[in-house]
Amino acid sequence: MIAMALLEVHNAKLYYLTTKGIVKAVDDVSFELNEGETLAIVGESGSGKSTLAKLLVRVWERNVTLVDGEVILDGKEVLHISEEEFRREIRWKKIAMVPQASMNALNPVIKIGDQMIEPLLLQGTGRDEALKMAMDALEAVGLPRDIVNRYPHQLSGGMKQRVIIAMSIMAHPKIVILDEPTSALDVITQANIMNLLKKLKWEFKLSYIFITHDLALASELADSVAIMYAGKLVEIGGAEDIYGNPSHPYTQGLISSVPTLRVDKTLSFIPGEVPSLINPPPGCRFHPRCPFYKDRDYLRGLCDAKEPPMIELKGNASRRHLVACWLYK
Amino acid sequence: MPETFEDAPWVRKDSLVIAHRLRTYYTIKPGLLAKPRFVKAVDDISLSIDRGITLAVVGESGSGKTTLGRTLIRLLKPISGEIYFDGKDITRMDEDELKSIGFRRRVSMVFQDPYSSLNPFHSIHFILEEPLMIHGIPREEREERIYEALEEVKLTPPEDFINKYPHMLSGGQRQRVAIARAIITNPDFIVADEPVSMLDASIRVEILTILKDIQQRHRMAFMYITHDISTAKYFSDYILIMYAGQFAEYGPFRDVVKNPLHPYAQSLIEAIPDPDPNNRLRERKVAPGEPPNLVNPPSGCRFHPRCPYAMDICKRQEPPVVEARPGVFVKCWLYVKR
Numbered sequence: 319m320i321a322m323a324l325l326e327v328h329n330a331k332l333y334y335l336t337t338k339g340i341v342k343a344v345d346d347v348s349f350e351l352n353e354g355e356t357l358a359i360v361g362e363s364g365s366g367k368s369t370l371a372k373l374l375v376r377v378w379e380r381n382v383t384l385v386d387g388e389v390i391l392d393g394k395e396v397l398h399i400s401e402e403e404f405r406r407e408i409r410w411k412k413i414a415m416v417p418q419a420s421m422n423a424l425n426p427v428i429k430i431g432d433q434m435i436e437p438l439l440l441q442g443t444g445r446d447e448a449l450k451m452a453m454d455a456l457e458a459v460g461l462p463r464d465i466v467n468r469y470p471h472q473l474s475g476g477m478k479q480r481v482i483i484a485m486s487i488m489a490h491p492k493i494v495i496l497d498e499p500t501s502a503l504d505v506i507t508q509a510n511i512m513n514l515l516k517k518l519k520w521e522f523k524l525s526y527i528f529i530t531h532d533l534a535l536a537s538e539l540a541d542s543v544a545i546m547y548a549g550k551l552v553e554i555g556g557a558e559d560i561y562g563n564p565s566h567p568y569t570q571g572l573i574s575s576v577p578t579l580r581v582d583k584t585l586s587f588i589p590g591e592v593p594s595l596i597n598p599p600p601g602c603r604f605h606p607r608c609p610f611y612k613d614r615d616y617l618r619g620l621c622d623a624k625e626p627p628m629i630e631l632k633g634n635a636s637r638r639h640l641v642a643c644w645l646y647k
Numbered sequence: 648m649p650e651t652f653e654d655a656p657w658v659r660k661d662s663l664v665i666a667h668r669l670r671t672y673y674t675i676k677p678g679l680l681a682k683p684r685f686v687k688a689v690d691d692i693s694l695s696i697d698r699g700i701t702l703a704v705v706g707e708s709g710s711g712k713t714t715l716g717r718t719l720i721r722l723l724k725p726i727s728g729e730i731y732f733d734g735k736d737i738t739r740m741d742e743d744e745l746k747s748i749g750f751r752r753r754v755s756m757v758f759q760d761p762y763s764s765l766n767p768f769h770s771i772h773f774i775l776e777e778p779l780m781i782h783g784i785p786r787e788e789r790e791e792r793i794y795e796a797l798e799e800v801k802l803t804p805p806e807d808f809i810n811k812y813p814h815m816l817s818g819g820q821r822q823r824v825a826i827a828r829a830i831i832t833n834p835d836f837i838v839a840d841e842p843v844s845m846l847d848a849s850i851r852v853e854i855l856t857i858l859k860d861i862q863q864r865h866r867m868a869f870m871y872i873t874h875d876i877s878t879a880k881y882f883s884d885y886i887l888i889m890y891a892g893q894f895a896e897y898g899p900f901r902d903v904v905k906n907p908l909h910p911y912a913q914s915l916i917e918a919i920p921d922p923d924p925n926n927r928l929r930e931r932k933v934a935p936g937e938p939p940n941l942v943n944p945p946s947g948c949r950f951h952p953r954c955p956y957a958m959d960i961c962k963r964q965e966p967p968v969v970e971a972r973p974g975v976f977v978k979c980w981l982y983v984k985r
Contacts (some may be wrong), residue, residue, distance in 0.1 A: 356927070362847040458823060471748065474937045504707035505874055509918035509933040516930060534877075534922040557924035575852045577877040577923040579904060585881065587852035591817050 322393060323350035325374075325413075325493060325523055326580060330331075330387035330397075332366075332373045339596040340383060343369040345549040347387075348628075351493065356519065356526040358540035360533055360572070364592050366549040367529045368418060371495045373397075374527070375415045376404055382479065394490070400466050410437050414486040415495040418529075419502060421478035424470040431466025434485050441489075455488035456481070458521070459514060476507040480514065487518060497529045512538045533576050542637050545569045548593050548603040552642050556635020565631055565641045568607045602626050610645055649761070655693035655968070657897055657976045663868045664719060664836050664953065669693065671711075671718045684771070686941045688714040689725070696885075698835065703879035703900060704713045705915070706889035709938050715889070716838040719870065720754040721745060724899035752782050755829040757858075761821035764926040765813040770795075770823055772809045778832050796955035798825040819850035829831040830861055834895055835866040837923040843878055855881055876904060877919055888912045891939055891949040895967060898975035908977045910934070910954045939965055948980065956981055 328348050335342040343366045351357050361367040370380045374389060376397070389397040397582075425433055434455075435448035443451070453463040459480040470478060479499065488496050496515070500508040516539065518524055528539050536543060543552045543560040545568065551567040564570045571588035582605050590607040593599055605611045605621040621644050629646045633639030648730055652658040652667055659665075660885050671689040688711040697703045706712045717723045719730060721737060731736045737750060745751055758764040765774055777794060779789045793898040797805035800823040813821055822842060831924075839858065843851040859882040862869045873879050879886065879900070887901050888895040888911065896909040907913045936954040939945055945952050951961040961980050971982040 338955060357969075362849060398710050404656070476937050504938070505913055505918045506707065506933050507937055510935065512920075513930045513933075533848070534920045535925045537922045537924055538920050539927055540924070544744045558926065561922055561924050572849060573922065575849050577852075579877045579880060579916070579919050580921050585852045585855075587856075588849040591819070603697075633695070 320471050323528075324353045324355075324392060325351040326388070326390040327374070328388040328390070330370070330373055330389065332369050332378065332383060332386075333384040334379065335383040336596075339614055341595045342549050342598065343595055347546075349551060349554055350546055351525055351527065353492070354519075354523045355527055356528055356530040356539050356541045358530060358543045359546060360530055360536050360543060361546035362531055363597065364548070365546040366595070368497055369388050370546070371415060371417075371497050371527065371529050374495060375413055376401070376410055376641075377415075391419045398537075398550075406441055408442070410486075410489040410491060412491055413493040413495065414489065414491040416482050416486045416497060416499050416504075418497040420482050421475065422502070423479060424481070424564060426470050426473050428469075429466065430468050430470065430473075430481055434466070434481070434488065437485075438489060451488045452484070455484035457485065458518065459484045475503055476510060479503060479507075480512055483511075483514065483518070487522065487524070490522070491524075493527065494525045495529065498531070500535070501602035508535075514540060523598060533561075533572060534578075542635070545572070549595050549602055550642065552604065553640065555631075555633055555639030555641075556637040556639075558635045559583045559633040559637075561637040562634070563639075565632075565639070565646065566604075566643050567645070568604045568612050571607075602642070617644060648734060648736065652693065653864055656970065657974075658693050658695045660695075661699065662689050662697040662700075662747055663733055664696045664870075665729075665731040666692060666715075667717060667729045667731070668692050668984075669718060671714050671723055671725045671727050671955075673714075673928060687704075688891050689718060690730075692887075692889070692894055694897070696836070696868040696870060698868050699863070700707070700885065701862060701869040701883045703873060703876070703883035703886045704889060705873055705876055705886060706715065706895075707874055707877060707938055708943065709891070710889040711892035713891050714757070714892075716840055716872050720756060720836070720838055721750070722756075752832045753834050754836045754838070755824055755832065755834045756839065757822075757829045757842045760845050761818055761825050762813075762845070764825055765821055767813050768813070770809070770983065771811050771813075771816075774813075774824060775828055775831055778828065781786045783834055792831055795982055796831045799830065800824070800827045801853075801862060802827070803974075816944040818846055821856060822846060822854055826854075826857065826861070830865070833865070834867065836870075837862070838870045838872065840872045841874070842871075844873070844875065851878065858882070859985055875915060875919070877921075880904065881950055892941055893945055893949055894976075894978045895950070896975070898972070900975065902975060906972075908954055908971050908975060908982060909950075909979050910981070912952045959971075 326485045332344040359367045419493050434452040442482035456465050462478050463616045500511050518591045538559045542556050547568050553569045566572050574586045599606050601623045602621045611617050611621045626644045628642050629641045669692045671683040674683045676683050698965050704712045718725050775793045776789055794805045802808045802823050822861050843854050883900045886900045887897045890911045896912045907916050917931045936953040947963050948961045948966050951957040966978050966980045968978045969982050971977045
C-alpha cells in the first residue's frame with residue numbers, strides 16, 4: 319500500500335469575478351505533497367501560482383466567485399470546513415504561509431514581538447507562552463531573541479524577511495508555503511535566505527510549497543517541480559526529471575530561456591504572450607505558442623479542441639512524472 | 648584630456664566614454680539647522696567604454712550603479728572627477744553646451760520599469776516622434792525613422808503599433824517601445840538600467856537579443872546596469888563590480904566571472920544559482936550580512952565587516968586598485984604586494 323500523502327489537492331478551482339468577466343485563475347489543479355518534500359510551483363505572472371497558494375491557506379480576495387475541489391491535509395478535508403475551525407486548528411498550526419512581499423507589510427508602529435504573537439493569541443495561546451514560541455522561532459532563523467522588542471524600521475530587509483519566516487514556523491506547522499520569499503532582496507541576501515530555508519527544512523523536517531517564477535532559484539530547494547501555465551498544471555515530477563527531461567513544450571521553452579552563468583548554452587524564447595485567463599484558448603492553453611502544434615499536422619483538431627489529459631511518463635525520480643500534452647498520447 | 652590616466656591604468660584613453668575618479672554624492676539635511684550630510688553613492692569610479700563594447704556594471708541595490716549610469720549621461724552632476732565623451736570634457740558643461748555639441752542626441756537611456764517610463768497619455772507615435780522634434784529632424788524623415796525604429800525592435804508591422812497607447816501593450820512590448828525611443832536619435836552611447844528585470848523569464852531573452860543585435864549593428868558603446876550577472880553574460884565584453892559606491896573588480900567579463908578575485912565578487916557570483924537539481928543538497932558559501940549605509944560607510948575597505956578574509960589593515964586603510972592578473976583590476980588588500 320502506498321503511504322498517504324501529507325497534502326492532497328484534487329481538482330482545485332478558484333475563479334475571480336471582475337468587471338471584464340470571470341478570471342479562471344486556478345482551473346482544475348491536482349497534486350500531492352509528501353512529508354518532508356519540497357514542491358516548487360513555477361510559472362510566469364498570471365499563471366495562477368499565487369492564487370493556488372491563497373486557496374491552500376484560504377485567504378482569498380473578496381471578488382472570488384467559485385472555490386471548488388478538495389484539499390486533504392493529513393487525512394482531513396479542509397477546504398470546506400468552517401472558517402472558524404480552519405483558523406483555530408489548521409492555519410499556522412498545520413499549514414502556514416510566507417506571503418509575497420510580506421516583509422513590507424509589517425506594521426511600523428508595533429513591536430516585532432507583538433506582531434508575531436497576534437495569531438497565536440487569537441488561537442487561545444497565553445501571552446507568555448506565545449512570546450516564548452516567537453523567540454524560539456527567531457533564534458531558529460538566526461536572529462537574536464530580543465528582536466521582539468524592536469520595531470520594523472530598525473531591521474534590514476534580510477532581517478525582516480527572517481522575521482516573517484520565523485512567524486511562519488513558530489506554531490510548528492508541517493507545511494510552509496513560500497510565495498516568492500526572496501523577490502525584493504539582493505542576490506547575496508537571497509542566497510543567505512535560501513541557505514536558511516534549507517537549514518530549517520532539514521532541522522524541522524518541513525514540507526515546503528515554494529512558489530516562484532524563477533526555475534534556477536526553484537532548483538535551490540525543490541525535490542519536485544510543478545509547472546503552471548494559464549491556470550493549469552502542465553507538468554509535475556521529481557526535480558531530476560523536470561530539469562533533466564522537461565517534457566511539456568512550455569517547460570522546455572521555459573528552461574531554455576533561463577540564462578546560465580557557469581555553462582554556455584544558446585538561449586531561446588517562447589514567442590507570444592501569456593493568454594488572458596478570462597477567455598483562454600480552447601483545448602490546450604499553450605497551443606497558440608507551441609512549436610510542435612505549428613509543425614505537426616496531426617495535432618490540428620486535437621490541441622486546439624480538446625484539453626490534454628495528464629499522461630504518466632517514465633521517470634527517474636521517486637515521484638511520478640506527469641505531463642498534460644497530446645504529444646505523449 | 649590628460650596624456651595618460653596613471654592612477655587608473657584600466658581606462659583606455661581613446662574610448663568614446665571615459666570616467667575618471669568620478670564621485671557623485673547626494674546631500675541630505677537631517678534637520679533644519681543640522682549640518683548637511685552626504686550619501687556617497689558613487690565614490691571614486693574610473694572606467695572607459697569604447698564603440699561596439701558593452702560594459703556590465705553589476706552590484707546590489709545601493710551599490711551606486713544607477714547613479715553612475717545617470718552621471719555618465721549627465722542627468723546628474725558629479726562633485727569631482729571628470730567625464731570625457733568623444734574626447735571632450737563634459738563634466739561641468741551646462742545644458743546648452745551639452746546640446747550644442749550634440750551630446751543629448753548622442754546618448755540615451757533605457758529604464759527599468761516600462762510601466763512608468765512611458766507617458767500613458769502619449770501614443771507610441773508621439774513617444775517616438777518627440778525626441779526627433781526636439782532635435783529638429785524634418786517631418787518626412789521623422790516618419791521614416793519611427794518606422795525603422797519599430798522594425799528594429801521587432802514591433803512589426805509598425806502600423807499595428809503606431810497609434811496605440813502604452814496601456815494597450817504588454818510589458819515586453821512596452822520595453823521594446825522604450826528601446827525604440829532610446830535608439831531613435833542614432834545615439835553612440837546607451838545606458839540600459841536593469842532593462843529586463845521587470846519582465847517574465849520567457850520574454851527576457853527576446854529583449855536581450857534585440858538589445859544585443861542593435862548594439863552590434865550600430866557599434867554603440869553600451870552600459871548594461873544589472874544586479875543579475877547571468878543576464879549580462881549574453882552580451883557583455885567587460886564587467887565592473889561595484890560595492891557600496893566603490894570599485895570592487897574590473898576586467899574582461901568571462902575572465903572575471905570564471906575566476907573572481909575580490910571576496911565580494913566571489914560571493915556575488917557564488918550566490919547566483921544555475922538550474923540544477925543538485926543545488927538543493929548543498930549550502931551556498933556567501934558573505935553574511937547586508938550592504939552598509941552610505942551616509943556612514945565602514946572605515947577602510949567598505950566590505951571588511953562582511954569579508955571572510957578581513958585583515959587588520961582592511962579596517963584601517965582603504966585598499967588601492969591593483970592589477971592582480973593581466974587585465975583584471977581589484978580593489979583589495981589581499982592582492983597588494985607589500
